[in-house]
Amino acid sequence: xxxxxxxxxxxxxxxxxxxxxxxxxxxxxxxxxxxxxxxxxxxxxxxxxxxxxxxxxxxxxxxxxxxxxxxxxxxxxxxxxxxxxxxxxxxxxxxxxxxxxxxxxxxxxxxxxxxxxxxxxxxxxxxxxxxxxxxxxxxxxxxxxxxxxxxxxxxxxxxxxxxxxxxxxxxxxxxxxxxxxxxxxxxxxxxxxxxxxxxxxxxxxxxxxxxxxxxxxxxxxxxxxxxxxxxxxxxxxxxxxxxxxxxxxxxxxxxxxxxxxxxxxxxxxxxxxxxxxxxx
Amino acid sequence: xxxxxxxxxxxxxxxxxxxxxxxxxxxxxxxxxxxxxxxxxxxxxxxxxxxxxxxxxxxxxxxxxxxxxxxxxxxxxxxxxxxxxxxxxxxxxxxxxxxxxxxxxxxxxxxxxxxxxxxxxxxxxxxxxxxxxxxxxxxxxxxxxxxxxxxxxxxxxxxxxxxxxxxxxxxxxxxxxxxxxxxxxxxxxxxxxxxxxxxxxxxxxxxxxxxxxxxxxxxxxxxxxxxxxxxxxxxxxxxxxxxxxxxxxxxxxxxxxxxxxxxxxxxxxxxxxxxxxxxx
Numbered sequence: 423x424x425x426x427x428x429x430x431x432x433x434x435x436x437x438x439x440x441x442x443x444x445x446x447x448x449x450x451x452x453x454x455x456x457x458x459x460x461x462x463x464x465x466x467x468x469x470x471x472x473x474x475x476x477x478x479x480x481x482x483x484x485x486x487x488x489x490x491x492x493x494x495x496x497x498x499x500x501x502x503x504x505x506x507x508x509x510x511x512x513x514x515x516x517x518x519x520x521x522x523x524x525x526x527x528x529x530x531x532x533x534x535x536x537x538x539x540x541x542x543x544x545x546x547x548x549x550x551x552x553x554x555x556x557x558x559x560x561x562x563x564x565x566x567x568x569x570x571x572x573x574x575x576x577x578x579x580x581x582x583x584x585x586x587x588x589x590x591x592x593x594x595x596x597x598x599x600x601x602x603x604x605x606x607x608x609x610x611x612x613x614x615x616x617x618x619x620x621x622x623x624x625x626x627x628x629x630x631x632x633x634x635x636x637x638x639x640x641x642x643x644x645x646x647x648x649x650x651x652x653x654x655x656x657x658x659x660x661x662x663x664x665x666x667x668x669x670x671x672x673x674x675x676x677x678x679x680x681x682x683x684x685x686x687x688x689x690x691x692x693x694x695x696x697x698x699x700x701x702x
Numbered sequence: 703x704x705x706x707x708x709x710x711x712x713x714x715x716x717x718x719x720x721x722x723x724x725x726x727x728x729x730x731x732x733x734x735x736x737x738x739x740x741x742x743x744x745x746x747x748x749x750x751x752x753x754x755x756x757x758x759x760x761x762x763x764x765x766x767x768x769x770x771x772x773x774x775x776x777x778x779x780x781x782x783x784x785x786x787x788x789x790x791x792x793x794x795x796x797x798x799x800x801x802x803x804x805x806x807x808x809x810x811x812x813x814x815x816x817x818x819x820x821x822x823x824x825x826x827x828x829x830x831x832x833x834x835x836x837x838x839x840x841x842x843x844x845x846x847x848x849x850x851x852x853x854x855x856x857x858x859x860x861x862x863x864x865x866x867x868x869x870x871x872x873x874x875x876x877x878x879x880x881x882x883x884x885x886x887x888x889x890x891x892x893x894x895x896x897x898x899x900x901x902x903x904x905x906x907x908x909x910x911x912x913x914x915x916x917x918x919x920x921x922x923x924x925x926x927x928x929x930x931x932x933x934x935x936x937x938x939x940x941x942x943x944x945x946x947x948x949x950x951x952x953x954x955x956x957x958x959x960x961x962x963x964x965x966x967x968x969x970x971x972x973x974x975x976x977x978x979x980x981x982x
Contacts, residue, residue: 476885476889477888477889478885478888478889495888496885496888496889496890496891497889497891498889498890498891500889501889502885502886502889504882504885504886506882508880508882508883508885508886510883510886510901510904510905511980511981511982512904512905512907512978512980513904521890521900522890525890525891525892526890555980555981556982557980557981557982575890
């Protein structure tokens with residue numbers, strides 16, 4: 423019997439007002455140490471699902487178990503990296519991270535907090551920028567602070583909502599590599615939303631594909647058959663990469679319009695698991 | 703090389719000032735004329751006015767001399783009707799600070815409640831809308847009747863007139879704190895008080911201080927009128943008293959002082975505004 427998953431989502435549904443639900447019948451599991459990406463077009467409720475996992479939003483129906491317990495509001499166990507960094511602009515970089523650290527360990531002395539913050543800023547390469555205000559930083563550096571703030575509290579799970587979508591391609595690539603490294607080193611459990619197929623293949627162990635909203639479902643789950651550690655500079659040379667990438671793109675372009683969901687053998691509790699190996 | 707904009711603006715300001723003083727001097731000093739005074743009227747107003755066509759409007763030289771005399775000894779106190787202009791100003795400033803401080807104690811917490819609770823916002827809105835446009839001086843009879851103390855009544859009037867801009871700005875500032883920042887605090891399991899002081903207050907501070915700046919401006923406008931009405935002490939009373947003495951020079955000196963103090967109060971809060979403002 424496999425170990426109990428860290429996250430267990432059963433029959434999640436969200437409805438705004440009285441119309442059709444944004445999404446319904448969403449079932450999935452996330453194991454400890456797993457990196458999961460959720461891909462889907464805008465409007466399928468990806469962010470809502472993430473906010474439900476974060477405890478910031480409530481689903482209209484369904485349950486979420488985290489470490490065997492039903493979710494009850496936000497928690498320091500689940501850190502969120504927001505799409506727009508969400509740093510507090512009146513605090514400098516150091517104080518932004520310290521705010522989180524003090525929330526996690528309220529009894530720590532100033533010395534302990536300062537040391538921990540300095541270490542975390544060092545990890546994301548921002549030691550020099552500790553005294554700067556977020557407004558004085560580039561988009562990439564701000565998002566680094568966001569990452570440092572989230573990782574500093576040692577969460578059991580990291581939730582990321584398109585964390586790199588506002589960045590230029592070069593910065594995005596560097597940060598993707600760093601997140602891949604940091605998460606692999608600490609075996610961090612991650613749930614991440616993205617639009618970017620290459621990003622998903624670089625980072626995720628499994629990729630959940632959502633159909634278009636309204637009434638969106640998880641259509642299938644693609645297992646990333648490229649073994650870790652994956653690096654940005656060579657991941658696309660792996661023999662399985664083209665097949666996986668084409669499969670994801672085909673889904674986004676064609677099949678996301680409800681593909682498979684109507685099929686007789688589609689079971690929302692067990693969406694088909696796709697495992698693509700290298701083309702012969 | 704062209705001198706800096708600041709230098710050129712200063713030169714123009716100086717020129718305008720000189721032209722104004724010259725015009726004033728010519729207008730008041732040049733035409734002694736032989737305006738005849740009706741003998742009956744002369745009997746009524748006494749010797750000073752009956753002395754001939756000498757205008758009661760002083761020239762800038764007379765005002766400057768009066769100003770110098772006042773500044774040389776601003777704090778003398780020779781009974782209820784003969785106090786230095788410094789003492790009178792201190793009375794007025796003291797009343798403004800007391801009324802303004804009390805208004806702050808009420809407006810900022812209440813503004814927080816209104817800003818955080820859409821229910822309270824809707825419930826209190828009709829009262830605020832009706833009370834706000836009432837001239838603060840209209841409260842004076844009611845205050846005199848219930849408080850039975852003229853000094854306390856003028857403080858109450860200052861309280862009423864300072865209340866609304868601070869209340870409305872605080873509520874607006876608190877209500878428009880970015881949802882993202884609140885979500886950050888929620889995922890960090892911030893307690894409500896910590897949330898209020900560490901997130902909502904700094905985020906809303908620039909708007910709150912803007913409200914305070916508007917309030918202190920209005921309070922300084924109103925105190926002069928209130929003191930004219932209740933009498934006793936204060937710069938407003940001084941102005942009215944000197945008008946009754948037909949000492950226009952003293953009135954002009956008081957007007958100049960009112961302007962200078964008002965500017966100082968405004969600049970003080972402008973400084974506070976710069977201290978609490980942040981850029982995103």
